[in-house]
Amino acid sequence: MALIGSTIKPFTAQAYKEGKFVQVTDADTKGKWAVFFFYPADFTFVCPTELEDLADIYPQLQKMGVEVYSVSTDTHFSHKAWHDTSPAIGKINYYMLGDQNHVLSTNFDVLREGQGLADRGTFVVDPEGVIQLVEITSEGVGRNAAELLRKIKAAQYIAAHPGEVCPAKWEEGEATLAPSLDLVGKI
Numbered sequence: 001m002a003l004i005g006s007t008i009k010p011f012t013a014q015a016y017k018e019g020k021f022v023q024v025t026d027a028d029t030k031g032k033w034a035v036f037f038f039y040p041a042d043f044t045f046v047c048p049t050e051l052e053d054l055a056d057i058y059p060q061l062q063k064m065g066v067e068v069y070s071v072s073t074d075t076h077f078s079h080k081a082w083h084d085t086s087p088a089i090g091k092i093n094y095y096m097l098g099d100q101n102h103v104l105s106t107n108f109d110v111l112r113e114g115q116g117l118a119d120r121g122t123f124v125v126d127p128e129g130v131i132q133l134v135e136i137t138s139e140g141v142g143r144n145a146a147e148l149l150r151k152i153k154a155a156q157y158i159a160a161h162p163g164e165v166c167p168a169k170w171e172e173g174e175a176t177l178a179p180s181l182d183l184v185g186k187i
Contacts, residue, residue: 007129008036009107013097015069016079024069024095031127033066033156035148038110038121042074042082046142050120052088053145065127066152068094073116075100110136124152126159 012025037054039047051070058068070092072079079096082089097104099118105111110121122143124133132155137143154166157176164176177183 003109003123003131003134006131008125008131011103011107013071013099013104014076015095015097016076016083017095018093021076021080022095024097026129029067029069029125030129033064033127033152034125035061035066035068035152036104036108036121036123036125037068037070038105038108038118038123039070039072040117040120040139041072042078043086046120046140047072048086048088050142050145052091053143054148055088055091055093057145057149058092058094060149061152064152064156069097070094071097071099071104071118073099073102073105073111073118122148124148124155126155132159 008026008029010026012023015022015024037051039050041047054068054070061068076096076098079098083092083096084090099105102111102116105118108121108123110119112119120137120139120141120143122133122135123131126132133151135143150171153172154170157172158164158166161176164178166176170176
């Protein structure tokens with residue numbers, strides 16, 4: 001899977017967001033940072049814990065110019081029903097995209113063949129539509145929104161500061177590195 005550095009493919013999807021059904025396309029994601037957060041299915045076990053964790057940092061992400069699109073192969077109707085019945089999912093204010101035709105799951109290479117479900121996959125896309133970060137975990141391993149936030153801050157930093165890179169565990173405000181021959185073998 002060589003998705004890092006590739007441009008997202010065209011899509012159109014129906015979504016549930018803040019009490020309304022809305023259409024979302026790839027064109028809607030251009031000009032801002034985006035997170036595509038794939039999960040296997042509504043009304044399950046690990047998924048609501050991850051989606052709630054992401055909902056808790058959504059206001060911070062919005063302040064950073066980041067939009068969130070959660071995606072499963074369920075319909076937007078199922079997303080609404082889950083939103084209306086689950087206290088954890090009821091906290092969500094970001095887009096919940098339905099991918100019952102499997103276009104998004106196929107485009108991002110997370111569709112489980114023969115099962116019709118998406119793997120747990122997180123994709124951070126820059127304002128030009130280029131995939132900058134990818135994380136895929138097995139079904140039983142939940143993701144951490146705080147770590148995603150840290151990675152997005154690092155991706156935004158290096159996008160704004162060409163020639164610099166963020167070392168392991170980098171946090172906003174800490175020193176970065178400027179790759180050069182002088183650093184080789186000294187770190």
